[in-house]
Amino acid sequence: MSVEEEILEEGDERERSAHAEALRRVALAQIRQYPDAVLRMHANEVERFDEDLARLAERMTQLMHDARGVGLAATQIGVLQRLFVFQPVDEEASRTVVNPHLTSRSPAADVSEEGCLSLQGVLVPVERSVEVTLEGQDLEGNPLRLELEEHAARVVQHELDHLDGVLMLERTDDASRRAALAILRRQI
Numbered sequence: 001m002s003v004e005e006e007i008l009e010e011g012d013e014r015e016r017s018a019h020a021e022a023l024r025r026v027a028l029a030q031i032r033q034y035p036d037a038v039l040r041m042h043a044n045e046v047e048r049f050d051e052d053l054a055r056l057a058e059r060m061t062q063l064m065h066d067a068r069g070v071g072l073a074a075t076q077i078g079v080l081q082r083l084f085v086f087q088p089v090d091e092e093a094s095r096t097v098v099n100p101h102l103t104s105r106s107p108a109a110d111v112s113e114e115g116c117l118s119l120q121g122v123l124v125p126v127e128r129s130v131e132v133t134l135e136g137q138d139l140e141g142n143p144l145r146l147e148l149e150e151h152a153a154r155v156v157q158h159e160l161d162h163l164d165g166v167l168m169l170e171r172t173d174d175a176s177r178r179a180a181l182a183i184l185r186r187q188i
Helices: 003-029 051-066 150-163 174-187
Strands: 071-073 083-086 095-105 109-114 124-129 131-137 143-149
Touching: 003 051, 051 071, 051 083, 051 095, 071 150, 083 150, 095 143, 095 150, 109 150, 124 150, 124 174, 131 150, 143 150
Parallel strands: none
Antiparallel strands: 071 083, 083 095, 095 131, 109 124, 131 143
């Protein structure tokens, strides 16, 4: 590769990176941020499986990807309906789960740092079950059952908490909570 080609390639990469960062900022502007009161609210069961629900799931999936997240609950965009989208693993397609609930959790748990699109700049250690069984419905109202482990299990537990108005701040130790709140207060 010639020097000119390398320079052009580096310029293209910077442009792609700047574009991705701009998309991320626009997406984050549409996601409710701490201390927005809606983040503490309990979402309602979805009763209508229609085009509006499909459009909502599509919008949430796009926001999640643009914001570079791995999960997004409807409450995080101000919609008090029980659904979330998540990316189980990088290679897999995003999933939408409507009216989700856990039917089982493994007794084995793991503590790992979690971040949140609604609590920017904060990472806190949270203990979560390593394996879970998640049940709910798909966008057509059909029953859905997922057996998840490790990262995917952590993500769905985090998103389920959002639907119940629970933030990761409530799942961490006191010292981590205080440090996170200090960061969040500076941003407000």
